[in-house]
Amino acid sequence: MTPVDRYDTSCFPEDQYESGSDGTVLRNLRGIRSKEEIEHVEEIRFERLMEEAAVRFDSGHRFTAQDLLWLHKFWLEDIFIWAGTYRNVNIGKGGFLFDAANHVPALMTQFENQQLARLTPCRF
DSSP states (O other), X not given: OOOSSTTOOTTSGGGOBOTTSXXXXXXXXXXXXXXXXXXXXXXXXXXXXXXXXHHHSOTTOXXXXXXHHHHHHHHXXXXXXXXXXXXXXXXXETTEEOOOXXXXXXXXXXXXXXXXXXXXXXXX
């Protein structure tokens, strides 16, 4: 989906907030408006993810970018429609801008080839 105004990202689900949340909770499949509640749900889902990941990935597993997308999807798929996909909007935190969204797929390929291939499986 491409916005009419190249600076308008409101057409992307990951840049929409839940009505009544005062812009503190991203639009979600459960209609949660409380920051505390969404954090709690994410935490519970993360615990489930850790259990599933321990079964799915053995100690000799070499991670890929697709594995990272799977982890993200399994963790958040019941909460956010965009779970398990690369983002379409530019984001930042505390005045720091993260890499531009349109560069994320190439950067993930680079991360897979240069870091994941070299550093996984983890050997301590």
